[in-house]
Amino acid sequence: MSNYQQTADWLRTKLPRLPKVAVILGTGLSDMADAFPILWQLPYSQIPGFVNSTAPSHKGNLMLCEVSDQPVLFLQGRFHFYEGHSMSAVVFPTRVLARLGVQILVVTNAAGSLRQNLPPGTIVQLSDHINFMGLNPLVGHNDEELGERFPSLNNPYDPKLCEICDQIAAEKGIPTAKGVYLAVSGPSLETKAECSAFAAWGADLVGMSTVPEVIAARHAGMKVLAYSIVTNYSNLFHAEAHSQEEIRHHASIAGKRLKDILAEFISRTASFFH
Numbered sequence: 001m002s003n004y005q006q007t008a009d010w011l012r013t014k015l016p017r018l019p020k021v022a023v024i025l026g027t028g029l030s031d032m033a034d035a036f037p038i039l040w041q042l043p044y045s046q047i048p049g050f051v052n053s054t055a056p057s058h059k060g061n062l063m064l065c066e067v068s069d070q071p072v073l074f075l076q077g078r079f080h081f082y083e084g085h086s087m088s089a090v091v092f093p094t095r096v097l098a099r100l101g102v103q104i105l106v107v108t109n110a111a112g113s114l115r116q117n118l119p120p121g122t123i124v125q126l127s128d129h130i131n132f133m134g135l136n137p138l139v140g141h142n143d144e145e146l147g148e149r150f151p152s153l154n155n156p157y158d159p160k161l162c163e164i165c166d167q168i169a170a171e172k173g174i175p176t177a178k179g180v181y182l183a184v185s186g187p188s189l190e191t192k193a194e195c196s197a198f199a200a201w202g203a204d205l206v207g208m209s210t211v212p213e214v215i216a217a218r219h220a221g222m223k224v225l226a227y228s229i230v231t232n233y234s235n236l237f238h239a240e241a242h243s244q245e246e247i248r249h250h251a252s253i254a255g256k257r258l259k260d261i262l263a264e265f266i267s268r269t270a271s272f273f274h
Helices: 004-013 030-035 091-100 161-172 190-202 211-219 244-274
Strands: 019-023 036-042 059-069 070-076 102-112 123-131 179-181 203-206 223-233
Touching: 004 091, 019 030, 019 091, 030 059, 030 070, 030 211, 030 244, 059 123, 059 244, 070 091, 070 244, 091 211, 102 211, 102 244, 123 161, 123 211, 123 244, 161 223, 179 211, 179 223, 203 223, 211 223, 223 244
Parallel strands: 019 070, 019 102, 102 223, 123 179, 179 203
Antiparallel strands: 036 059, 059 070, 102 203, 123 223
């Protein structure tokens, strides 16, 4: 039995209700979970197989909340490759979610903008991604119980889920954009030459997460929806260093609007599971 299966079985004995939807909360977005009634929570340090999150503003809690009468698991923070974790450790929570029966994974992050028309504070729904991390979480032995050896990533972000959120954003008058996210390993920020290359390749955003989790989720058969909060322009447009306070500020403000979209999204997807 795999370690992630063991952790999933362990969580089944702890959770008061089993979720079909889970949300990974990125930098500056952990407070989103606190806006909903909390049914259960546990620090990552107490969950078998979970490593410690050392990234700033990543609280490191697994929370079961009630959103529109549905149980939803929120991961307050994630594990990054730049923290020194292996790729298998980075995607371990995602694989646990799959074995737990989660069918829809929502992934969020804070990202830098490679486009002047995507200023800080913009909510960007991911339409595709570029893996420039140098590693893929599927390298190595393939667990056939999770998924096939060569999974397709033709549509990593589920078109139907994206369409539902587009409709919700329009109804609520919340402006959003679409974009391609490029993942780097970090932790050093990108050079100007790198940003120029990334933009030329078709990337709109750059960050240090998300792609490993999306690959692992799609490998396991989960449907994926992902959003980036633009927290800063890349150095294509300025030379000043970015502070963590600035990043968290933009993430917090835009995160409140994203919370409204996701709460309604979860309500509308409830019918998927009956």
